[in-house]
Amino acid sequence: MARSVAFSGPLAGMEFNFYDSPSQSVYDDYTTVQFIQNPPSGQAYFLWTFETSYQDAYVNVVYHHYNGLDGKVSSINSSLVTSVGGTSPFITPPNR
Numbered sequence: 001m002a003r004s005v006a007f008s009g010p011l012a013g014m015e016f017n018f019y020d021s022p023s024q025s026v027y028d029d030y031t032t033v034q035f036i037q038n039p040p041s042g043q044a045y046f047l048w049t050f051e052t053s054y055q056d057a058y059v060n061v062v063y064h065h066y067n068g069l070d071g072k073v074s075s076i077n078s079s080l081v082t083s084v085g086g087t088s089p090f091i092t093p094p095n096r
Contacts, residue, residue, distance in 0.1 A: 011035035019075040029069035
């Protein structure tokens with residue numbers, strides 16, 4: 001039962017979901033982490049809590065609160081995020 005997580009490797013375009021519910025119910029706490037770009041080569045990206053929503057240069061994190069998730073993660077899934085046109089609603093293309 002995790003309170004934090006470290007990510008490494010090529011992560012841009014990946015989405016990770018951390019659930020309180022073993023059946024991955026969205027009617028309990030869960031957090032979605034979507035990577036906008038890869039962390040610098042050879043460096044890990046640390047998510048210190050599952051209970052805060054924020055965005056930075058590397059991730060968009062959305063926490064869905066019910067009664068707390070830190071120390072209660074029961075299930076995790078991951079996927080490559082794509083949509084029509086090859087973009088994600090959470091991944092902003094670079095300015096042109």
